[in-house]
Amino acid sequence: MRIGSIIGSVLAAVLVTTTVQANSGDLNIYGFMSVGVGILDKNEVTIEDFEGEGNFKQDTVLGIQVSKQVNDNTTATGQLVSRGSSDFKTEAAWAFISYQTSTDLTARMGRLRIPFFYYSEFLEVGYAYNWVRLPSDVYNIPFSSFDGVDFTQRFSIGSLDNSIQVNYGRLNDELTIFDENYQSDLKNMAGISLTSTYGDWGFRIAGQRTEMTLDTEVDEAYVSAVQVATIAQMTHSANPTPQSGVDLQAAASALAEAEVVFVEQRRIDQGQTGAILLAQQMNLDLEVQDEFAFDGHVADFYNAAITFDNGNYSFIGEVTAIEYESGLLVDNRAWLASFAKRWGDTTTHLTYSTSRDVLNSGDSGKLQEALNLQGEDKSVTLGLRYDYDVNTALKVEAQYHDEIMNRGVEGDYAMLYSFAVDVIF
Template identity: 25%
Template sequence: MQQHPSGRLLFFPLFAFAMLLGGGARAQDDAAGKSGRPGWAISGFGTIGVAHASERNADYTASVLKVDGAGATRNWSPNVDSRLGAQIDARLGRHWSAVLQVVSEQGLDNSYRPRIEWANVKYQATPDLALRLGRIALPMFLAADYRKVGYAYPWVRPPVETYNSLPFTSSDGVDASWRWSAGPVRNASQLFYGRDKVSPAGDLNAYGRGIVGFSNTSDWGALSLRANLVRTEATTDIGAALFQAFEAAGPAGAAIARRYRIDHKRAIVGSIGMDYDPGRWFLMAEASRTHTESLLGATRSLYASAGLRLGSLTPYLIASRVRATSATRDDGLPTRGLPPALAGQVAGLNDALNVLLATIAQQDTAAAGLRWDLATNTALKLQYDRVTPRDGSRGTLINLTPAFRSGQTAHVASVALDFVY
């Protein structure tokens, strides 16, 4: 598949522009900070990565919003992990500030067209209470606030079994954050409300309406605990033509369409995670549950990761899994007694429905990697993953060929250079 020309044209000028202005912006902001005047700063981050997958009948990818990956499309792919981001932080006064973050990475339109991840204004009402208005990162999972910043976490990428669950990563709305203490435990609680629209390619859209949720992070020395609960009403165009065909088949078909169509359907994501990091080593674990009353189904995921810091080197291990807790197959409409031609059409509808249900991820991954902090604000990472879709599912793989078989292990090797500036 050919790379969209606008992707290359937009990715590298964004990088050059941010690098050119970054140093001067920091100097201005430092001077403004010392004098108390309003000021601004430009910073950025990026990942230059390449991944190889042994699977020849599907693509390994790190996001549901990418058009391809490593495997069937190409043996070695830069699209799995490569991205570039730039951020502007502005102080507007004693209590007011603003942030704008733009990220360029491959999307479903096969371009690297930049997307605004954050764009909000904050009012610091008290030292412990802050209010924000605008586009805000959804606080789902431990690494939610920095999941695009590869340098901020030890791995090449966060475990896909957990972080690949929903396409919504931000919300256009409001939130309130309150910092408080209970004895030696420092807490940060967040309430938020908003909506999101993702338009990854052509006429394909995904809407999250009435996004509401709560997040709390508790820090006690080297231990950090985070709990999140997010609810939204999801609507997408996925399967629209198929469900129209089911509706045309009569009341039984209409009932199937109502059950699985992703149209104003409730979606809930809850997670709890822990990060214990005394300095020389770390241990992270997170469990999550996703429930949707639609084709997206319901899943439970879990991962655990541990690493040891040996000077500039950090070897680490990851074990993760995701399982469906809802039906991944449906008998569909009965074909018995139908004329042969009509029976074939109905069977085709049933097969198409089950192909979509097989996209509910069920997968195990075991990974080992090494991070090398080779220079200030720069880290080189190597990672090997054994990825095994289970129980007839394609797992998190995409672009399947007819020869794909669930249960076969894909071996994925990744190299990534992460940096911040």
């Protein structure tokens, strides 16, 4: 009996403790999820990473966010995101501790999102925007998080509410560029953004800079094989001898062997190697080895956006510019304009977006052109979002995407039809 009552009271105590812990309300778990399907009307083109037929995996995203209020001023937050487009590899998009002072200053440290453009800090949260996915003409930077700190100061001038955010950090990660992976070290990533709201209006300007180092390499064996073969050919055609013929044949077969290795390399490796060879052939006057490389080369990202939302009509216009110091990626200009009208639970929207690579001036640009690095795209998207309930949105959209130029050659156009369900919880 006594033992029974002890066990009973222990059990009761355990139960009470568990309940208290479960109820200690400060631990919040939230999440977002999107599932969708995209169908292209052409089989031979790739638009928004979709290739023909039905693709169910591309738009699938799952995000889980856990946050805990540690004390009055301090919160710990983590967000894990798993994307079908990266084979459901789970990544920490956010993992930070934030500290809020009484003067409207918030400091965050840890893994943070890079506030490049208007939607950059909630890229994958489909529920948060009208589209099935963000317009890739503007949103296609191959990295989105960094490790470091940011500070946000909020202040109001009359009814104009503002926040200035500055960030500094670094990213050591594998990047996917042109569908291939590169080990990267993005140092001294620093930026500032100012966002303001005034009634139904919103404004944003922002700039980011980082020094990019990628694990790309010049294929020295291929460069020297080409050089040896070129010399052998010149010698042979100037003064053909049996020996020069043998030399030429040897050089040609060595070159063929080197080429087998070369063509297997990643696109930016090939670009870096190709830049050296082409610069010699084209007799260009530039420091190719220094410029066409990724060795701490600066990249700058600029953004301006204007938004309007009065509950029934909404609009966003956004312009972006990217400047690469390295010649291996081409400077880009992009913008989008989107207009939406709400009818009860249904919102219709129409968007135009365009992206254009801008070659460098002079010999550097000539070399970029010869390396087939530039692209140009435009798209028109017409869509419908239906808010099924406060946590669920159904979306259908049709996108006309014209790839005017893709990697230096004329592209194709196609229609992409998409359907998606977005939930938050």
